[in-house]
Amino acid sequence: MSGCYSGGGPAHSVDGGGGPAMLAGAPAVSYAIPRIGGGTDSVAAHHGSIVLMNFWATWCPPCQEEMPALETLYRHDRAHGLVVLGIDQGESAAKAAAFAKAHGVTFPILVDADQRYATSYVSVGLPTTVVVGRDGHVVKGIDGAQTLAQFQALVGPLLAAK
Numbered sequence: 001m002s003g004c005y006s007g008g009g010p011a012h013s014v015d016g017g018g019g020p021a022m023l024a025g026a027p028a029v030s031y032a033i034p035r036i037g038g039g040t041d042s043v044a045a046h047h048g049s050i051v052l053m054n055f056w057a058t059w060c061p062p063c064q065e066e067m068p069a070l071e072t073l074y075r076h077d078r079a080h081g082l083v084v085l086g087i088d089q090g091e092s093a094a095k096a097a098a099f100a101k102a103h104g105v106t107f108p109i110l111v112d113a114d115q116r117y118a119t120s121y122v123s124v125g126l127p128t129t130v131v132v133g134r135d136g137h138v139v140k141g142i143d144g145a146q147t148l149a150q151f152q153a154l155v156g157p158l159l160a161a162k
Helices: 019-023 061-080 093-102 116-120 148-160
Strands: 050-056 082-089 109-112 128-132 138-143
Touching: 019 128, 019 138, 050 061, 050 116, 050 148, 061 082, 061 148, 082 093, 082 116, 093 109, 109 116, 128 148, 138 148
Parallel strands: 050 082, 082 109
Antiparallel strands: 050 128, 128 138
């Protein structure tokens, strides 16, 4: 990861390629990685749901700031088919679990020690959010922190379309 981004992230990726936004329409990449609390999880395990992946780390202030919005979104929309996966980048399961517990996070937290997900989704900083549709294809990718209203605008139309 190259850094943290608040306020919507960089205008473009460091190589001019557009970061995760350029993956819209592509099949979602999926790896089974450890889930805090035990077992493994992956994007593919939630095929048929709207999956919001959020790449984050405990040391990233914008990641910390958007965590309550993600939790609110998850609690409100999980019954409507939304899965939120918080994918911790490069940290230990113990560190990610302690953060989740301290901040009241109830959505699944996965630990991507090798940062395979962020690399596959062309993340140029943290936080990065990628939304995968019910069909298993990337709908949108965004580098930078989002507000609750931005998350709702992103997933609302997808949840409404059954």
